[in-house]
Amino acid sequence: MYICVCKGVTDHAIREAVLQGAERMRDLKASLGVTTQCGICACHAKMVLDQTLKQETPPSSLSCEPTRSYESTV
Numbered sequence: 634m635y636i637c638v639c640k641g642v643t644d645h646a647i648r649e650a651v652l653q654g655a656e657r658m659r660d661l662k663a664s665l666g667v668t669t670q671c672g673i674c675a676c677h678a679k680m681v682l683d684q685t686l687k688q689e690t691p692p693s694s695l696s697c698e699p700t701r702s703y704e705s706t707v
């Protein structure tokens with residue numbers, strides 16, 4: 634779906650930009666040109682950015698901490 638009609642930027646392109654390291658609206662503005670003309674796309678672009686960042690964040694429940702003791706039983 635087109636998010637920024639002025640620049641022809643789709644939600645897929647925004648997700649790809651996030652996967653390439655975009656973390657803020659200014660990153661999308663610099664890499665894709667969103668919000669550089671009429672600016673109407675800002676709200677939806679931010680929504681796609683936030684949703685994609687949330688999906689990329691590993692769940693906080695995952696941990697490298699051992700879940701049980703490995704003490705010797707000898």
Ligand code: FES
Pocket residue numbers: 636637638639640667668669670671672673674675
């Ligand atoms: S729709 Fe994105 S700048 Fe106009």
